[in-house]
Amino acid sequence: MQEAAAGIKNADIVHTSDAGNFELLKDKGMLLKFTPQGVAAFPDGFKDKAGFYYGMRATLSVIAYNPKVISEKDAPKTWKDLLNPRWSGKMVTAHPGYSGIIMTHVLALVNAYGWDYFRDLAKNKLHIVQSANDPAGVVASGERPVGVNGSEYFYYKTLKQGNPLKIVYPKEGVPLVVSPVAIAKDAPHPNAAKLFTEFIFSKESQQLLADKEGLYTGHPEVTYPADKPKLKELKLLTADADELEKRNAEIKKRFTELFGA
Amino acid sequence: MPASQTGTFRRVGYTGWSAFRFKDPTFPVWIGAAILLVFLMLLPLGAIFRASLWDDTGLTLNRYFEVFTNEQFLKAIWNTLIISTWVGVLAVMTGALLAFLVTRTDLPWKKPIRALVMASFVTPPFLGAFAWTLLAGPNAGALNKLYRAVTGSEEALFNIFTMPGLIFVMALYSFPFVFSMIANVCELISSDLEDAAEILGANKWRTAWTVTLPLAMPALIGGFILAFLQSLSLFGAPAILGLPAGLHTITTQIWALFQYPPRLDLAAAFSVPLLLATMALIAVQKKILGRKGYSTVGGKGGQKRLIHLGLGRVPVLLFVFGILSLSVFLPYWILLKAALSKAWAMPLTWDNFTLHNFSFAFFEYGDTQRAIYNTFKLGIVTATLGTLLATLIAYVTHRNLFRGARYLTFFALAPLVIPGIVLAVGLFIVYTRPPLVLYGTIWILFVAFLTKEMPIGFSQAESTFKSIHPELEDASRIIGANRLISLKDITAPLARSGLIAAWSFIFIGVIRELSAAILLFAPSSKVVSVVIFDLKEEGQVGVIAVLGTLMLAVSFLVILGVQWFAGRDVVATRE
Numbered sequence: 015m016q017e018a019a020a021g022i023k024n025a026d027i028v029h030t031s032d033a034g035n036f037e038l039l040k041d042k043g044m045l046l047k048f049t050p051q052g053v054a055a056f057p058d059g060f061k062d063k064a065g066f067y068y069g070m071r072a073t074l075s076v077i078a079y080n081p082k083v084i085s086e087k088d089a090p091k092t093w094k095d096l097l098n099p100r101w102s103g104k105m106v107t108a109h110p111g112y113s114g115i116i117m118t119h120v121l122a123l124v125n126a127y128g129w130d131y132f133r134d135l136a137k138n139k140l141h142i143v144q145s146a147n148d149p150a151g152v153v154a155s156g157e158r159p160v161g162v163n164g165s166e167y168f169y170y171k172t173l174k175q176g177n178p179l180k181i182v183y184p185k186e187g188v189p190l191v192v193s194p195v196a197i198a199k200d201a202p203h204p205n206a207a208k209l210f211t212e213f214i215f216s217k218e219s220q221q222l223l224a225d226k227e228g229l230y231t232g233h234p235e236v237t238y239p240a241d242k243p244k245l246k247e248l249k250l251l252t253a254d255a256d257e258l259e260k261r262n263a264e265i266k267k268r269f270t271e272l273f274g275a
Numbered sequence: 276m277p278a279s280q281t282g283t284f285r286r287v288g289y290t291g292w293s294a295f296r297f298k299d300p301t302f303p304v305w306i307g308a309a310i311l312l313v314f315l316m317l318l319p320l321g322a323i324f325r326a327s328l329w330d331d332t333g334l335t336l337n338r339y340f341e342v343f344t345n346e347q348f349l350k351a352i353w354n355t356l357i358i359s360t361w362v363g364v365l366a367v368m369t370g371a372l373l374a375f376l377v378t379r380t381d382l383p384w385k386k387p388i389r390a391l392v393m394a395s396f397v398t399p400p401f402l403g404a405f406a407w408t409l410l411a412g413p414n415a416g417a418l419n420k421l422y423r424a425v426t427g428s429e430e431a432l433f434n435i436f437t438m439p440g441l442i443f444v445m446a447l448y449s450f451p452f453v454f455s456m457i458a459n460v461c462e463l464i465s466s467d468l469e470d471a472a473e474i475l476g477a478n479k480w481r482t483a484w485t486v487t488l489p490l491a492m493p494a495l496i497g498g499f500i501l502a503f504l505q506s507l508s509l510f511g512a513p514a515i516l517g518l519p520a521g522l523h524t525i526t527t528q529i530w531a532l533f534q535y536p537p538r539l540d541l542a543a544a545f546s547v548p549l550l551l552a553t554m555a556l557i558a559v560q561k562k563i564l565g566r567k568g569y570s571t572v573g574g575k576g577g578q579k580r581l582i583h584l585g586l587g588r589v590p591v592l593l594f595v596f597g598i599l600s601l602s603v604f605l606p607y608w609i610l611l612k613a614a615l616s617k618a619w620a621m622p623l624t625w626d627n628f629t630l631h632n633f634s635f636a637f638f639e640y641g642d643t644q645r646a647i648y649n650t651f652k653l654g655i656v657t658a659t660l661g662t663l664l665a666t667l668i669a670y671v672t673h674r675n676l677f678r679g680a681r682y683l684t685f686f687a688l689a690p691l692v693i694p695g696i697v698l699a700v701g702l703f704i705v706y707t708r709p710p711l712v713l714y715g716t717i718w719i720l721f722v723a724f725l726t727k728e729m730p731i732g733f734s735q736a737e738s739t740f741k742s743i744h745p746e747l748e749d750a751s752r753i754i755g756a757n758r759l760i761s762l763k764d765i766t767a768p769l770a771r772s773g774l775i776a777a778w779s780f781i782f783i784g785v786i787r788e789l790s791a792a793i794l795l796f797a798p799s800s801k802v803v804s805v806v807i808f809d810l811k812e813e814g815q816v817g818v819i820a821v822l823g824t825l826m827l828a829v830s831f832l833v834i835l836g837v838q839w840f841a842g843r844d845v846v847a848t849r850e
Contacts, residue, residue, distance in 0.1 A: 024715065035535065103413070106519075111534050141436065141519045151814015155619075157408075157415040172814070177618075262536065270347060274521020275531075 026207040029070065031146070031193040032114025034258030036067045039196070046197040048208060050215040052233070059192050059252055060232030069192035070214055071223050072230040074166040074248070075119035075146065077182040083159035092184045093123060096162050097134045106141040106149045106158035107273070111266045115146035115191045119163045120265050121258060122189040122251035129268060135162065136272040154179050165191075170228035170242065183243055187251040192232070308667035309683055315726045316686045319701025320550070320693070326704055327543035338544035348545060351523040358442055358513075358524060359506040365446035366502035367495060369598060370453025376595065378461035381581045383588060388595055395602035396451030397830040399787030399804065401511025402823045404444050405811065406606030408515060409613060411435035417609060441516040445506050447602040452505065453498035456738070460494040463742055466580045500556060501734070508694035510790030511804075515811070526694045526790060533794065539700055546697040607827075613820035632817035636825075640818060642806050649717055650786050650802045651829075657724045658782035664725075665732030665781075666774055670762070673740040674748075687733040690726045695790030698723060703794060717800040723791040728781040735780055739773030740766070779837050783830050 028039060039045050045066045053061065053068045060069030077096070079089045090096050096105065110117040123131055141158045143149060147168040149161035154177035161169070166181060166188075173179040195214060197207045213219055220233040230238070230245055238244065327338050342348050376382045377389060410418050413431035422432040434440060468490070472482040510526040518527055525545065532542040584591055613619035616627045636643055665687070672684050690698060702723050706713035713719035743766060751761035767774075789804040796805050803826055810819045 030535075032535065038536075111531055114535075142521055143519060148814065151816070154814065155412075155415045155816070157412045159414070275518050275523045275527070 024202070025198045026201040026203050027210060028067075028196045028198055029193065030114055031191055032117055032258065033067075033192060033194055033253075033255035034117070034260075034262055035114070036062065036194050036196055037255045037259045040064065040066050044199050046199045046201065046204070046207075048197050048211060050208075050212045052217070053215055055234050056232035057234075059190065059250075062194070062255075067194040067196035068215065069232050070195040071227075072190060072192045072232065072245075073115065073168075074183070074230070074250075075115055075122075075163045075189040075191060076166045076169065077184060078149070078153050078161040078164060078169045079180055079182065080153050080156050080159040080178050081180050082178040083156050086180070089180065089182065090160060091182060092186050093127070093131070094186075096160070097131070097138070099138065101160055102138045104158055105138055105160045105162050106143060106152040107135075107162045108146045108149055108164055109142055109144050109273075109275075110269050112144035113146040114193070115165050116163055117258060117262065117265060118191045118253045119146075119189045120269060121253040121261060122187075124265070125253070126187065126251065129272075132269065132272050140273060142273055142275055150177075150179070167228040167230075174228070183248055185249065187249040190230075190245070190250040190252050192252075305667065305671045308664055309671060311664065312668055312683060312686050312729070315722065315729070316689050318705050319698055319726070320689070322701040322704040323543045323546060323550075323697065326540050326700070327547050330540065338540050339547075342541060342544050347523065348528060351525055351528040354438070354517075354522055355507060355524040355526075358438065358445065359503045361442045362445045362449055362506040363499045363503035365442070366449040366453050367499045369446065370450040370498060370502075371457045371491075371495060373450070373595060373598070374454045374457035374461055376591065378458050379582055380584050380591075381588070382584060382591060382595070384592065388599070391599040391603050392451050392454050393834060394607075394827075394831070395448060395599070396455070397783055397827060397834070398448060398602070398606070399511070399789070399823075399826065400445060400448040400509055401515060401789050401804070401808070402610070402787075402826070403448050403602070403606050404441075404512040404515040405807075405819060405823070406610050407435050407440070407444050409609045409619065409816070410605055411440065418605075436516055436520045438517075438520075438522060441513060441522070444516060445509060445512050446502075448512075449502040449505050450602075452501050456494045456498045456501070457491060459738065459742075460491050497734075503556075508696075508790065510694065510696055510793065511808070526696050529694065529696050529700075530793070539704070542697070542700055546694065546700075550693065610820045610823050613816050614824050616817070619816050619820070629817075632821045636818045636821040640806075640810075642801050642809070643803075643822070645799070646801045646803050646806045647825075649720075649800055650804075653717060653720055653724060653802065654782045654785040657721055657728060657785045658778045661725050661728050661732045661781045662736075662774055662778045665729060665736045665777055666770075669733055669736035669740050670766075673737060674745060684733075684737075688730045690729050693727075695723070695727055695788065695792075696794060698727060699791040699794040702726075702791075714795070715797045715800070719795050720792060720800060720802065723795055724785045724788055727788065727791060728784045731780045731784055732777045735773060735777035736770075739770045739777075742773075743769045775837055779834055782833060786826060786830065 028036070028045070030036075036045070040062075047065050049065050050068065056068065060072070062068065077090055077093075081089075090098070090101070108116045110120045120132070140162065141152060143152060146163070146165040149158075149164035150168050150172040152158050153161045153164075153169075154172055156178075166183075169179055169181050173181065195211060197204065197211060201207045215233070217233055217235055220231040220236050223229045223231055224236050224238050228239070228242070328334055328336070330337070373388070373392060377385050377392075382388070408416070410416050411433040413419060413434040413436070416431070416433075416435065419431040419433065422428065423430075435444070469482050469486050472486045473479075477485065508526065510530065513522070513524040513527050514530065517524060523531070529542045529545060532538045532545070609619075612623050614632055615629065616623050617629045617631075618627060668683055668687050672681050672687070693701075702719055703714065705711075706719050706722070713722065747769070748761045748765050751765045752758065756764065786802075787804060788802070789808060792802050792805050793808060796802065803822055807819050807822050810822070
């Protein structure tokens with residue numbers, strides 16, 4: 015955006031975790047319409063109806079805890095469990111102002127429980143980090159043994175590296191965050207961009223994302239590690255891209271007011 | 276003696292401008308340096324003012340209203356003022372006390388103490404802050420775990436993620452600046468003046484109060500202002516220690532404004548009042564100190580004697596090492612431990628020992644090799660050109676070579692009042708559009724670093740020239756040397772160690788710079804500090820420790836090399 019305002023055309027590919035970004039870019043006419051092969055079979059949340067962008071990867075925003083500090087019996091199981099004062103000073107949150115994943119998370123939970131949920135959560139004096147990947151390290155080190163949100167794939171990766179971590183997929187619903195890819199209208203290398211887009215949506219690439227990164231994808235033939243739940247088994251909470259874009263400033267502002275920074 | 280008089284000294288009859296131009300062929304050099312400086316400073320500042328005042332519809336003050344009616348922004352300003360004031364006070368107290376002890380008393384082990392102060396100086400504050408999160412995080416911090424194990428308490432001893440914690444860490448890494456200023460002054464003040472007071476019947480305290488303190492006053496106030504302004508512009512430490520506790524400072528708030536959707540206009544508006552306030556602060560400093568400039572080093576040397584600490588030597592020594600263990604021993608120990616262990620929080624046993632962090636950092640993690648190369652390239656180029664420029668400017672302003680030259684001091688010091696992150700906005704706006712598109716290359720980082728390090732280089736060069744009385748140079752010019760020759764043969768040798776210090780100050784400043792780099796880097800122009808910040812996001816404690824250790828090791832090697840070259844201690848020494 016900053017670059018576009020300055021008239022620079024550096025980017026071929028646009029990829030972020032905030033679907034709202036793509037709505038904005040699309041409205042400003044900054045995206046190229048391109049449909050890679052095979053995406054027709056992707057589920058709904060992975061496709062822009064107008065055909066400008068498609069979900070390359072997806073992850074969930076989940077709760078995680080450190081099993082060395084907290085036993086499974088005591089661990090929080092639902093979003094509402096986190097409001098219990100016993101977790102005061104023991105939890106970490108990422109920030110919607112720095113992370114599209116957390117932006118989606120906040121919007122999904124606000125739609126489910128209202129802002130009261132976050133007002134009550136803030137009373138537990140959370141440790142505030144920025145990106146959706148940040149909480150994993152904080153939880154694994156035990157500095158704050160409970161993560162109230164954060165990207166599931168990164169928690170999973172951290173866990174697989176041998177760190178003490180357990181992931182909780184709340185039954186009330188889990189925010190699903192789809193991260194789209196699109197080609198820039200003024201891409202300096204449009205053909206390379208198209209080839210790359212085809213490549214990244216191929217079954218092999220998508221399977222690689224699932225195996226190496228612990229991500230979910232829209233590709234129907236991709237298989238997932240046995241110790242991870244299938245998307246079908248979870249109740250998914252999604253946020254509408256348009257609404258994300260419209261309420262971005264409001265969410266940032268209210269979250270900041272509640273949590274202090 | 277003012278320069279214009281030197282011009283007429285030899286050719287009475289030629290007066291004013293033309294005489295000066297013909298008689299002094301070095302004039303264009305000084306003008307050139309002055310113009311370059313104005314260009315470096317005014318361009319980004321102008322861009323910031325413009326971005327804060329203009330929008331699509333024209334001139335507007337809306338951004339200022341928005342900034343100064345928003346409670347969040349006001350709170351960030353308030354936090355910053357409190358933090359910086361405390362950091363300034365603590366840094367002056369610690370720095371001045373240590374400098375006094377090292378230069379004017381018979382404290383033992385002065386060399387190791389100086390080396391350790393230098394180590395604190397070299398440590399990037401963001402690295403120190405990171406190390407302190409490992410030491411004093413309330414739940415997992417090593418010191419708090421130890422405290423709980425020893426006392427059986429449930430509570431934490433310290434929580435570093437608080438405002439006092441942040442102030443503490445920032446002060447630890449600002450006091451060396453004050454130390455070096457005060458140590459230089461203490462070594463310049465000869466005991467003759469103090470002796471005179473004592474001969475006239477003053478006791479030790481009265482002498483200290485009426486002679487030593489006023490002589491040191493310019494350096495004390497200068498040190499406070501330096502530490503204050505330094506902490507205004509720090510980004511890494513507040514981001515690491517303040518944000519988790521919900522504490523915004525001006526710099527972290529500006530960083531937040533860059534997040535999607537970016538509000539460069541608000542960031543610009545937010546920085547303008549800060550700029551004006553700091554201008555005022557420097558003006559006040561000038562006014563207070565006014566004519567108290569001192570040149571106690573002339574052609575004649577003075578004696579200085581050391582104060583005997585007597586029985587106090589051992590407790591004082593322990594106290595000094597206590598302070599230094601907070602800034603050096605403890606953070607370095609935890610970083611080294613984290614670099615060498617699989618799980619940093621566990622004891623470093625054979626089972627927990629690994630070199631994998633090193634191989635991962637240097638060979639597997641994608642950005643490292645290039646970042647290391649970029650960092651050192653930028654460090655060397657910026658330090659060399661920066662020292663040259665700072666020397667010219669300091670010389671021009673100190674000798675007042677042309678009308679208004681002293682106003683250049685403002686421009687040379689101005690970047691100090693621009694947080695690196697704000698400077699980065701200005702540079703971003705300027706260098707992303709023709710005629711000069713530097714964004715995407717490392718040269719935009721070069722411009723940022725050159726501008727940002729100018730105050731440090733300039734202060735060092737200026738205090739060097741202040742301590743060399745113009746009479747020496749005037750003598751050479753009377754004999755017939757022109758200005759450049761007398762500069763080369765008289766002033767440069769006297770100033771050598773001061774200027775080498777300027778070079779190493781700039782070099783080290785560059786390789787640890789984070790706040791401007793965080794906005795100006797592109798994938799091919801990443802530097803080590805940015806890679807470390809990225810890794811913090813990923814929670815890669817071991818790899819951060821490896822890169823941090825490397826950064827420190829290189830800084831020490833540079834200093835040792837320069838010291839060997841200069842044949843003496845460069846930081847704060849004139850033995």
